Amino acid sequence: xxxxxxxxxxxxxxxxxxxxxxxxxxxxxxxxxxxxxxxxxxxxxxxxxxxxxxxxxxxxxxxxxxxxxxxxxxxxxxxxxxxxxxxxxxxxxxxxxxxxxxxxxxxxxxxxxxxxxxxxxxxx
Numbered sequence: 069x070x071x072x073x074x075x076x077x078x079x080x081x082x083x084x085x086x087x088x089x090x091x092x093x094x095x096x097x098x099x100x101x102x103x104x105x106x107x108x109x110x111x112x113x114x115x116x117x118x119x120x121x122x123x124x125x126x127x128x129x130x131x132x133x134x135x136x137x138x139x140x141x142x143x144x145x146x147x148x149x150x151x152x153x154x155x156x157x158x159x160x161x162x163x164x165x166x167x168x169x170x171x172x173x174x175x176x177x178x179x180x181x182x183x184x185x186x187x188x189x190x191x192x
Contacts, residue, residue, distance in 0.1 A: 070191035071182070072097035075116075079109040079123035079135065080151070089122065089151075092178045096185070106130030110138055118146060120188065125152035125163070136166045147188050151176075 076098045080086045083104065090100035101118070103109040107130055109121065121139060125132030132150050139148060147169040152159070155173050163171060170184040 070097075071185055071189055074098045074119040074185075074189060076100045076185075077103060077109055077112055077118045077121045079103045079106060079121065079127070081105060081124065081127045085124070089181070092181055093122075095178075096182055098185075106132075106135035106138070109135060110142075113139065113143055113146075120147045120149065120185070122149045122151060125150050125154065125159075133163070133166065136163065136168060140167045149184055149188070 076093050078086050078089050078093070078100050080089070081104055086102040086104070090102055093100040101112065103112055106123070106127060109123065112118075113121070123132050123135055132152070136148055136150070139146060148167065150163050150168045150171040151174060152171060153174040160171060169188055172180055172184060
């Protein structure tokens with residue numbers, strides 16, 4: 069199936085960043101939906117099925133670590149890609165231990181986003 073038709077939940081507290089990522093996903097054939105916080109994302113996940121969650125790490129209220137932990141507790145099989153400006157190897161190792169499937173370091177190019185998603189959803 070590859071990327072076409074994949075429902076991706078984009079979680080970022082900054083609307084402009086959400087919109088840019090969602091535009092790139094839409095151009096790749098995905099069906100993106102945006103959430104402005106971890107709490108909103110969990111609400112969406114409880115009501116709708118998504119193929120992937122792409123989330124910012126540094127958000128107020130519920131950070132990416134807390135969101136990943138909550139998602140893994142309720143939806144253990146959904147792939148999660150974390151987006152962060154922090155290139156700290158210890159943070160990235162901790163996120164991997166929590167069960168993320170990939171990460172992107174901000175700022176990133178659309179090709180980097182597509183490469184991570186194609187690794188998770190290879191074309192058949």
